[in-house]
Amino acid sequence: MRRILRRREIVADDWIHFGEDAADGAALIVPLAELRKDPGRWWQWSGRLGVRLTPVDRVEELAEELPRLDLVAVEFPTPIDGRGYSAGRLLRERLGFRGELRAVGAGVRQDQVFLLARCGFDAIELADGQDPDAARRALQRYDVAYQPGSPETAIRKQRFFA
Amino acid sequence: MYQYDELDQAFVDQRVAEFRDQTRRHLAGELSEDEFRPLRLRNGLYLQRHAPMLRIAIPYGLLASRQLRTLADIARRYDNWPALADVPDILAELATVQMHAIQTSGNCVRNVTADHLAGIARDEIDDPRPYCEIIRQWATLHPEFTYLPRKFKIAVTGSPEDRAASEVHDIGLHMARDAHGDIGFTVLVGGGLGRAPMIGQVIRDFLPLADLLSYLEAILRVYNRHGRRDNLNKARIKVLVKTLGVERFREQVEAEWQLGRASAARLPASEVERVRGFFRPQPYQALEDFDAATGREPAFQAWYRYNTRPHRVRGYRAVFVSLKAHGQNPGDMSCEQMEAVAALAERVSFGLIRATHNQNLLLADVRQNDLYEVWLELKRHQLAMPNIGTLTDMIACPGLDFCSLANAGTLGVAKQIQERFDDLDYLYDLGDIEIKMSGCMNACGHHHVGHIGILGVDKHGEEWYQITLGGSANGFTALGEVIGPSVPKGEVAPTIERIVEAYRALRTEGERFIDTFGRVGLTPFRESAYATHPAAA
Numbered sequence: 001m002r003r004i005l006r007r008r009e010i011v012a013d014d015w016i017h018f019g020e021d022a023a024d025g026a027a028l029i030v031p032l033a034e035l036r037k038d039p040g041r042w043w044q045w046s047g048r049l050g051v052r053l054t055p056v057d058r059v060e061e062l063a064e065e066l067p068r069l070d071l072v073a074v075e076f077p078t079p080i081d082g083r084g085y086s087a088g089r090l091l092r093e094r095l096g097f098r099g100e101l102r103a104v105g106a107g108v109r110q111d112q113v114f115l116l117a118r119c120g121f122d123a124i125e126l127a128d129g130q131d132p133d134a135a136r137r138a139l140q141r142y143d144v145a146y147q148p149g150s151p152e153t154a155i156r157k158q159r160f161f162a
Numbered sequence: 163m164y165q166y167d168e169l170d171q172a173f174v175d176q177r178v179a180e181f182r183d184q185t186r187r188h189l190a191g192e193l194s195e196d197e198f199r200p201l202r203l204r205n206g207l208y209l210q211r212h213a214p215m216l217r218i219a220i221p222y223g224l225l226a227s228r229q230l231r232t233l234a235d236i237a238r239r240y241d242n243w244p245a246l247a248d249v250p251d252i253l254a255e256l257a258t259v260q261m262h263a264i265q266t267s268g269n270c271v272r273n274v275t276a277d278h279l280a281g282i283a284r285d286e287i288d289d290p291r292p293y294c295e296i297i298r299q300w301a302t303l304h305p306e307f308t309y310l311p312r313k314f315k316i317a318v319t320g321s322p323e324d325r326a327a328s329e330v331h332d333i334g335l336h337m338a339r340d341a342h343g344d345i346g347f348t349v350l351v352g353g354g355l356g357r358a359p360m361i362g363q364v365i366r367d368f369l370p371l372a373d374l375l376s377y378l379e380a381i382l383r384v385y386n387r388h389g390r391r392d393n394l395n396k397a398r399i400k401v402l403v404k405t406l407g408v409e410r411f412r413e414q415v416e417a418e419w420q421l422g423r424a425s426a427a428r429l430p431a432s433e434v435e436r437v438r439g440f441f442r443p444q445p446y447q448a449l450e451d452f453d454a455a456t457g458r459e460p461a462f463q464a465w466y467r468y469n470t471r472p473h474r475v476r477g478y479r480a481v482f483v484s485l486k487a488h489g490q491n492p493g494d495m496s497c498e499q500m501e502a503v504a505a506l507a508e509r510v511s512f513g514l515i516r517a518t519h520n521q522n523l524l525l526a527d528v529r530q531n532d533l534y535e536v537w538l539e540l541k542r543h544q545l546a547m548p549n550i551g552t553l554t555d556m557i558a559c560p561g562l563d564f565c566s567l568a569n570a571g572t573l574g575v576a577k578q579i580q581e582r583f584d585d586l587d588y589l590y591d592l593g594d595i596e597i598k599m600s601g602c603m604n605a606c607g608h609h610h611v612g613h614i615g616i617l618g619v620d621k622h623g624e625e626w627y628q629i630t631l632g633g634s635a636n637g638f639t640a641l642g643e644v645i646g647p648s649v650p651k652g653e654v655a656p657t658i659e660r661i662v663e664a665y666r667a668l669r670t671e672g673e674r675f676i677d678t679f680g681r682v683g684l685t686p687f688r689e690s691a692y693a694t695h696p697a698a699a
Contacts, residue, residue, distance in 0.1 A: 055391075080200050080269065082309025086386050089306055093425035111184065111201055118305035141180050144172045146299045147427050157169045159299055160375065160427035 003132050004102075005113065005124040007152065008139055010132045013125065015050060015071065015102075029073050029102075032057050043068070052104065055083040059090045066091075071100040074121070076107030085119045092120035092150060093162075110135040114142060118149030163224050163514060164295045164440040166260045173302070174257040177264055181205045182250035189247060204270060204308070205253065206263025211566050213243035216252060217266040222276040222294040222318075223517040227504040230515055232259045234500035264302060269310045269397075271301035271382075275317045277325040278518040281441060282474050282526050287337045288345055290320035292438045293374065300375050300427055307382045311389035312397035314382070315354075318347075327519060327635035329353045329362045330611060332399045333381060338368055346370045351381060351411070352403030353639075355605035360400040361639050365412040371434065373419075376426035380419035384411070444512045444527050449477020454533045464586065465537050465548040470528075477530055481511075483523035483540060484547040484555070488580040491573050492558045493521030502543045510536055519608075521557055522550065552589040553597055553662070554580055557608055561601030561618060562625070568601035570618025570625035575599060575654050582655040592662055595675045596636065611635035613676045614658060615642040625651045631661070631687055632679045645688045657691050664690035 002013040016022040018030040029050040035042050042049060050071030053059065062072070072091055074084040084103065091097040102123035103116045113124050113135050126135055145155045148162040166174075181201070188198040206217040218233070225233075236252055244252055256262055265272055274294040281289040297316055301307070307314075317328040318335040328334030334350035347369045353362030369377050385399045403411045455466040471480040483503055485493050503523060507515045510532045511525040518524055528536055540546035549555050556579065559565065561572030576599065583589055598612030609615035615630035627649055630642030649657050662675070664687050669678045679687070 079197070080309050081391060082307070082311075082386055083391075085306040085309070086383055089425070094421060109197070115303075115305040115308055142173065142176045142303070144169045144176070145305075146169075146173075146302050147304055148425075149305055157172070159169060159433070160429070162425050162427065 002125070005126070005132060005135055005139075006100075007122050008136065010136055015048075017052070027070070029071060032062070050100070050102075053084075053087060055081055055087075057087075059087045059095065062091075063095050066095055066097050066099075069097075069099055071102060071123075072097060073102040073104045073125070075105040076103055076112070077105050079107040079109050079112055081107055085115060088116070088119040088121050110138040113138045114153060117152035118145065118147070120150040120152075122150075122152055163226060164221075164437065170260070170299075171257075174260070174262045174264070177205075177262065177303075178250060178253045178257050181253060185246065185250050200268060200309075203268035204265055205249075206266035207246075207249055208267060209566070211562075211564055214246055214249065215564075216244055216249060216263055218256065218261060218263045219266050219273045220261075220517050221273060221298050222280070222291050223278055223519075224291065225515045225517060226259075227508045227513045227515065229259045229261055230500050230504040230507075232256065232261065234497040234504070237500070238497040267313075269312050269314075270308050271304065271310075271314045271316065273315075274298050274301070275315070275326055275331075275519065277319050277321060278516050278520075278524050279325060279471065279480065279526075280320055281443070282478075282480055283321050283325075284472060284474050285323055286320045286474070287322070287339060288320050289438075289441050290318040290326075290335075290337055292434065292441050293335070293337075293347075293371075294318050295437050295440070296374070296429065296434070297378065300378070304382075306379075307386060310382070310386055311391045312394065312399075314385075314399065316378075323637055324639070325636065327608070327611065327639075329639035330355050330359070330608075330635055331362065333378070334362045340368055340370070344370065347374065349377065349381075351415075352400040352408070354398050354400045355608060355610050356398070357395050357603050358400070359605070359610040359641050360404065361641065363403065363408045365408060365415060372429055372431070373423070375429045376423045377415075377419055379426045380415050380422055383422065384414050384418050388414075443475070446475045446478060446527070447529070449529065449531075451476050452530055454479075454530045458534065461548070462534060462537055464590070465546055466533065468548045468552065468590075469546065469550045470533065473527070475527075478527055479530055479533065481525040481528045481533070481536055481540075482518075482550045483515075483525065483545045484550055485522050485545070486549055486555045487544050487547040488554060488584055489577070490544070491560075492556055492576055499543050499545060502539070503545065506536065506539050519557075520555065522555070548586065549589060551594050553583055553592055553595045553614075553658075554589060556597035556599060557612070558599045559601050559606040561599075565601060565606075567604055568618065569603075569620035570601050570627065571651070572599045572601045572607065572616075572618060575616065575618075575627065575651065578652075578655040579658065582659060592665070593674055595662065596634075597658070598633070608635065609633070610641045611639065612642060613679070614661065616654060619648055621648070627651065627654050629654075629657060629661075629691070631684060632676065634676055643684050645684065645691050647692075660690045660693055661687050 004013045015027045025047040027048040031052045048070040052073040076084045103121045104125045106127045144157045146159040187193045208215045276290040315331045316333045317326040317331040319326040319328045320337045330353040336348040349366040350362035455463045469482040516524040558572040558576045562568040596613045598608045599616040600607035600609040601618040611633040617628045633642030634640045
């Protein structure tokens with residue numbers, strides 16, 4: 001069973017990715033392209049539905065559908081591809097998404113989790129081989145920040161506010 | 163100058179702890195070199211030809227004496243070549259004097275720069291440094307903008323005369339006042355050197371101060387989302403601006419700004435006031451101007467004329483500490499020299515030193531009646547070469563001798579130029595000529611904007627040099643034009659001599675090199691440059 005970091009806790013993942021073995025009624029994450037290809041099938045899915053965005057997908061396109069989604073997964077293919085940070089903030093701050101916002105992909109490492117959490121990601125699915133305990137500790141590397149950010153980290157003092 | 167509060171100090175201390183852990187994991191084999199690289203770059207650490215190089219931030223060029231002493235101490239103890247395992251300790255020592263190396267490299271927002279005469283220039287609209295400091299803080303470990311497509315540089319100039327090369331930065335901010343006299347900025351975007359140099363274009367005539375951070379955030383967000391990531395050479399914001407066209411880029415930024423203002427970082431007036439409080443004018447004495455040079459020996463008079471500048475406050479002048487002594491690498495300094503300057507600044511310039519982008523230092527607030535003593539002291543430490551603004555006050559990157567990116571050497575060429583132009587009277591006759599030299603296309607030496615630009619190129623394993631004329635980032639911005647085929651190493655100084663001799667023949671009374679070039683164009687210079695040696699292929 002995959003373990004993820006969710007709201008500062010390490011928990012067993014209760015979601016299945018498209019392409020993995022998904023029983024009927026499972027909570028399932030499908031790529032946006034797949035959702036667009038077969039909307040009839042996926043919107044009828046028997047379990048909870050999440051969508052997975054690649055760095056080139058435009059989050060604005062999901063605006064109308066967000067209330068029907070329980071999860072949005074944003075892909076970080078490498079640690080240096082920073083597009084997903086903008087996607088995260090846009091989903092939270094502009095589009096008002098309140099479901100689980102999850103960082104996924106080979107770029108999700110312990111040295112990214114502090115930034116991810118500040119951008120509104122409340123769930124972090126680490127890349128293969130990453131130590132969840134180290135990632136959990138990494139959320140606490142800083143207890144001060146200059147910028148406004150979401151409260152998933154232990155910030156006690158902050159310079160600028162939204 | 164800005165002083166850290168508890169937040170700033172906690173932040174740099176926690177940053178050191180984070181990098182210590184990252185370095186430990188790398189040395190233990192838990193982080194491969196590929197994984198470690200983006201982390202170490204964001205802490206200023208490069209792996210160069212002989213050893214690691216640590217690039218330390220000097221925000222908007224301002225240093226306190228104790229900081230300069232710490233730099234001297236670190237340079238001495240680590241012998242200029244830090245071992246990787248020592249770097250966390252070096253960063254910890256820097257943090258004790260409110261210094262760091264954060265975001266001095268990597269694809270993130272870099273050190274914010276300003277005019278070296280900030281706060282003392284007579285033509286200034288407002289001191290740009292408080293706004294640089296605010297931007298520095300806002301950009302530090304910005305959660306959204308730490309992994310941009312490419313590096314990102316911001317410059318702020320407070321004077322109508324641009325002395326900060328702001329038009330060749332990713333964002334240039336020109337301080338301005340609106341009809342009510344309120345402070346704000348004209349915003350330029352898309353300037354940059356390197357491959358495909360470009361001059362920034364205005365995307366907003368007037369941005370009110372209160373909107374500074376939200377507007378920067380809008381620009382960065384458009385860039386972070388849409389800048390190219392498939393080709394490192396096309397990833398700077400200038401390429402996005404050029405591809406979209408400045409009008410469409412502006413529309414996208416304005417649309418993003420309108421939508422994003424509510425959730426962007428706000429800049430309250432109280433915070434502006436807090437930071438401005440650190441940059442109040444020094445406690446100057448009430449003095450009168452006087453001509454310190456009259457009756458002194460000619461060597462002092464030359465130094466006074468070339469190495470000092472007028473000051474906003476009567477009775478004071480700004481003094482360049484020349485790091486351009488002939489026989490020295492441009493911009494290099496020994497530990498002893500750093501300590502001497504730190505002590506001198508404490509005695510005569512409120513304990514503050516400025517680093518200029520021309521690779522000199524500046525003591526900004528020297529009483530005119532201290533100038534003679536300051537000259538003697540600088541002379542004692544080989545820091546009084548009276549050549550500021552002349553041809554040998556050149557910029558040179560470290561080049562092939564030190565840099566792993568370079569294609570050709572620069573320091574040997576600088577030496578060649580110093581030797582050929584060693585006659586001060588000849589330099590003074592040539593007047594204001596800026597030479598800028600880079601050892602590769604990355605243009606760290608700003609060769610595109612030199613009156614005379616020199617670019618080292620590798621030709622079948624040999625060092626050759628391409629020469630450009632007519633560039634400028636001082637007063638106005640222009641990119642130099644290539645004179646023709648590159649020349650071999652031994653021919654650089656002779657070629658420059660033929661170019662400046664052509665200038666002497668072409669100039670009108672009192673006309674500067676750059677103005678003669680503007681009037682007559684490239685052709686007569688090209689003809690002279692190649693007059694005596696066969697053009698190389």
